[in-house]
Amino acid sequence: MDWVIFGILAFLCVGSVAAMIFSRNPAHNALLLVLCFASLGGVFGLLDAPFAAVVQVIVYSGAIMVLFLFAVMTINLKKGQARERKRKIYAASMILAAVLLVELAIVARKAFWPAAESVPAGAPAEPVGIGHLLFTRYLYPFEITSILLIAALVGALVMAGKKESA
Amino acid sequence: MIPSSAFLALAIVLFVLGVAAFFVKKDLLTQFMAVEVMLNAGNLAFLSLAGRAGKAEAQVIVFFVLTVAAAEAVVGLAIILHYFRQRKSVRTEDVDGLKG
Numbered sequence: 001m002d003w004v005i006f007g008i009l010a011f012l013c014v015g016s017v018a019a020m021i022f023s024r025n026p027a028h029n030a031l032l033l034v035l036c037f038a039s040l041g042g043v044f045g046l047l048d049a050p051f052a053a054v055v056q057v058i059v060y061s062g063a064i065m066v067l068f069l070f071a072v073m074t075i076n077l078k079k080g081q082a083r084e085r086k087r088k089i090y091a092a093s094m095i096l097a098a099v100l101l102v103e104l105a106i107v108a109r110k111a112f113w114p115a116a117e118s119v120p121a122g123a124p125a126e127p128v129g130i131g132h133l134l135f136t137r138y139l140y141p142f143e144i145t146s147i148l149l150i151a152a153l154v155g156a157l158v159m160a161g162k163k164e165s166a
Numbered sequence: 167m168i169p170s171s172a173f174l175a176l177a178i179v180l181f182v183l184g185v186a187a188f189f190v191k192k193d194l195l196t197q198f199m200a201v202e203v204m205l206n207a208g209n210l211a212f213l214s215l216a217g218r219a220g221k222a223e224a225q226v227i228v229f230f231v232l233t234v235a236a237a238e239a240v241v242g243l244a245i246i247l248h249y250f251r252q253r254k255s256v257r258t259e260d261v262d263g264l265k266g
Binding site: 003013036055067072 | 172187189191195235248
């Protein structure tokens with residue numbers, strides 16, 4: 001049963017990103033990515049990470065991709081439509097991607113070589129423990145992240161609010 | 167029980183697809199989306215390898231990656247929109263202002 005769910009979710013994930021490579025419409029790309037991130041949330045759930053699964057669905061496919069969709073809708077699609085790359089560059093990038101795949105596979109193989117252990121079926125980490133960790137061991141990173149968010153917000157406001165000067 | 171190597175394999179495939187999409191695509195917005203795919207593959211790798219180190223820590227890391235990705239998306243999209251307002255294009259080949 002686990003394998004069936006994992007197979008469906010993995011197929012949705014990989015399939016939607018592959019469809020994104022071949023689709024030319026940015027709005028379709030954003031919607032495909034929503035599907036990919038939602039199914040990735042399901043994969044996180046399979047990994048006994050309920051907090052990450054829920055946050056993935058809400059923040060990634062709910063907030064970040066909707067932001068992308070807003071940007072896509074703001075930009076005039078007809079004018080911004082991109083032509084495909086030349087065939088030579090396309091082939092070269094595919095070869096590069098294949099080489100990267102082989103490299104990563106070798107590294108992963110090395111990482112699992114001593115003992116190909118499976119994930120122990122421990123109790124899923126509850127959000128209580130995550131909150132505890134966030135406010136004790138990871139307090140400084142947490143505060144720094146909040147400063148980063150404020151800086152990003154102010155920066156985006158300054159950039160988006162500027163009048164056209166060109 | 168699914169071994170964690172299966173999840174790691176999925177993460178690797180997703181990362182490589184993100185890289186391929188980044189190379190193949192020609193408009194800034196879609197390339198930016200490809201970067202998001204790569205970030206997600208990294209998250210999945212973190213979680214799939216967390217069996218040894220503890221689940222809660224990995225989810226904290228995922229939380230941080232997500233927050234930074236949100237900040238990055240906000241600033242990046244603002245830059246792209248600003249560029250589009252000035253040049254009326256989001257094609258990568260038109261972005262050559264520093265080329266001289």
